Amino acid sequence: MLEQSDELPDNPARRDAVLTNTLHSLARSGVGKSIKIHRNDGWHNNHWGLIVMVIPSGGRPCWLIEYPDGATDVFPVSLQFGEAPDTNSYSLR
Numbered sequence: 001m002l003e004q005s006d007e008l009p010d011n012p013a014r015r016d017a018v019l020t021n022t023l024h025s026l027a028r029s030g031v032g033k034s035i036k037i038h039r040n041d042g043w044h045n046n047h048w049g050l051i052v053m054v055i056p057s058g059g060r061p062c063w064l065i066e067y068p069d070g071a072t073d074v075f076p077v078s079l080q081f082g083e084a085p086d087t088n089s090y091s092l093r
Contacts, residue, residue: 027054027061027077030092035065037075038089044071048093 030051039045049065056062057074065073075090 023077024054024061027063030054030063030077034093035063035075036091036093037065037073038091044073049073 031053033051034048035051036046036048037044044067047067049067051063052066053064054061054077055064055074058076061077062074063077065075067073
């Protein structure tokens with residue numbers, strides 16, 4: 001995960017490569033962890049689920065989440081911990 005003090009390369013192509021690698025690394029590190037999504041739409045809001053794998057969706061890595069009741073969800077991985085691109089937030093443990 002990038003910290004504010006981390007410097008990104010000035011070259012746009014190199015910067016994109018660094019961000020992409022960081023995003024994929026974050027995605028892989030989440031597999032096997034529990035996740036609680038604080039959703040705007042209320043579906044499975046604040047229920048703990050298990051990240052079972054990383055899958056591509058919409059051109060970005062996403063987590064496939066399985067809930068204890070058998071429901072599944074696809075949630076986009078975000079570089080900003082606790083914030084997803086669509087303003088939903090999440091917690092990992």
